[in-house]
Amino acid sequence: MxxxxxxxxxxxxxxxxxxxxxxxxxxxxxxxxxxxxxxxxxxxxxxxxxxxxxxxxxxxxxxxxxxxxxxxxNADLIHLYQMLAVVPDEVTRHARLMFGRLNNADGYAAVVDEFNAQLLAGPERAAAFLYLNRHCFNGLIRYNQSGKFNVGWNKSTKPYFPAAEIEAFTVLTHNCVFMNxxxxxxxxxxxxxxxxxxxxxxxxxxxxxxxxxxxxxxxxxxxxxxxxxxxxxxxxxxxxxxxxxxxxxxxxxxxxxxxxxxxxxxxxxxxxxxxxxxxxxxxxxxxxxxxxxxx
The missing domain is CATH 3.40.50.150 (Vaccinia Virus protein VP39)
Incomplete structure (x- = not known):
């Protein structure tokens, strides 16, 4: 050999x-x-x-x-990265509102429904993907055969908001090209x-x-x-x-x-x-x- x-x-x-x-x-x-x-x-x-x-x-x-x-x-992932590269403050603002007001089963279901119905655009959709990632079971990103996000709520009412980690990410984005x-x-x-x-x-x-x-x-x-x-x-x-x-x-x-x-x-x-x-x-x-x- x-x-x-x-x-x-x-x-x-x-x-x-x-x-x-x-x-x-x-x-x-x-x-x-x-x-x-x-x-x-x-x-x-x-x-x-x-x-x-x-x-x-x-x-x-x-x-x-x-x-x-x-x-x-994963188009949703790349969309989030692209939005954070262009309008990080706007994405973070929308995400903080979701984290602050929707930390329960009904709130989670509402975000999932809007996300799957394509009712959110631009920075708000990016923020919703971040919200879903931090609120779903083990951060498991999964879609059904129809392309709908279908992971259940992780039952956490006080999930960690990764502000410092987002900031570290955005510092690097001027050297990055993101592609779906x-x-x-x-x-x-x-x-x-x-x-x-x-x-x-x-x-x-x-x-x-x-x-x-x-x-x-x-x-x-x-x-x-x-x-x-x-x-x-x-x-x-x-x-x-x-x-x-x-x-x-x-x-x-x-x-x-x-x-x-x-x-x-x-x-x-x-x-x-x-x-x-x-x-x-x-x-x-x-x-x-x-x-x-x-x-």
């Missing part, structure tokens, strides 16, 4: 005493708890590209990239000097039911294969690629076949209602290009 295909477990030691910036959104599969490991594996570059930006933990803690291209298929797009379109823009970090919906481990419905349509095995192929093409144009995923056997085989170097990192799952039943898993971070590829 070549060095490029070797499965490594000697992840570099995390940077000592660094304080990581928390994102302002709660996000299933968010990478805040893995930032030390990821930061050690994501190299410097002229631009960081994230086709699955999600809650934004990775880019918000990057000190290696002066510019960012941040994309997601799938990974194929986003990765087609990657080239020489870019660093790509992909955090797709994870392939379920054998015998488990994975959550892949962050947006209507889900994420199938064909998408996992297409992602690897698009990342290969980006690498051939000069980009370095880093991908997080589960340690499912066919994911390991897929990335190995495409010449990625595989690193194992520990991760604590956070979908279960009870913290005592949230499991620790062994995830994979696959790297193609740069100093971690064995080149």
């Amino acid at each position: 070549s060095l490029a295909n070797e499965c490594r477990t000697d992840t570099p030691e995390p940077e000592a005493r660094r304080v990581w910036q928390r994102p302002f959104l709660k996000w299933a599969g968010g990478k805040f708890t893995q930032l030390a490991d990821l930061d050690a594996l994501i190299p410097e570059g002229k631009r960081l590209i994230e086709p699955f930006v999600g809650g934004g933990s990775v880019f918000m803690n990057s000190n290696k990239h002066p510019r960012f291209l941040l994309a997601d298929v 797009a799938g990974f194929r379109r986003t990765l087609s823009l990657a080239g020489e000097g870019d660093v790509v970090y992909c955090d797709p919906p994870y392939e379920p481990l054998p015998g488990t039911n994975g959550f892949t419905s962050y947006a209507p349509g889900g994420f199938r095995w064909d998408d996992q294969v297409a992602l690897a192929e698009c990342c290969m093409a980006a690498h051939q144009r000069g980009a370095t690629v880093v991908i997080s995923n589960s340690s499912a056997p066919r994911i390991t085989e897929l990335y190995t076949q495409h010449g990625f170097t595989l690193h194992h990192v520990r991760a604590r799952r956070a979908i279960s209602r009870k913290s005592s039943t949230r499991e620790t898993a062994n995830d994979i971070v696959a790297v193609l290009g740069g100093m971690n590829s064995g080149k």
Whole structure:
């Protein structure tokens, strides 16, 4: 087996005493708890590209990239980010009103109904998405087959309003381009000097039911294969690629076949209602290009 295909477990030691910036959104599969490991594996570059930006933990803690291209298929997420980049005070004002007046089951249901009926526009819709994220069960963003948000209320009457986290986010937005797009379109823009970090919906481990419905349509095995192929093409144009995923056997085989170097990192799952039943898993971070590829 070549060095490029070797499965490594000697992840570099995390940077000592660094304080990581928390994102302002709660996000299933968010990478805040893995930032030390990821930061050690994501190299410097002229631009960081994230086709699955999600809650934004990775880019918000990057000190290696002066510019960012941040994309997601979730149009509501990207709309919120774009509105915060342009009119942060207006979004925050609407959100504070919702947090202050609608912290109950009826209020939550009313926001869900208006949100799904497309009755809100611009900054107010962005604020509603923030409200739903902080008031729904575990911050789980899920849509039904009709594209309607359908997560229940978390029963918290005093949810945390992430003012400091929003401010930290808005400081970075002048260096960011936000794009509502799938990974194929986003990765087609990657080239020489870019660093790509992909955090797709994870392939379920054998015998488990994975959550892949962050947006209507889900994420199938064909998408996992297409992602690897698009990342290969980006690498051939000069980009370095880093991908997080589960340690499912066919994911390991897929990335190995495409010449990625595989690193194992520990991760604590956070979908279960009870913290005592949230499991620790062994995830994979696959790297193609740069100093971690064995080149």
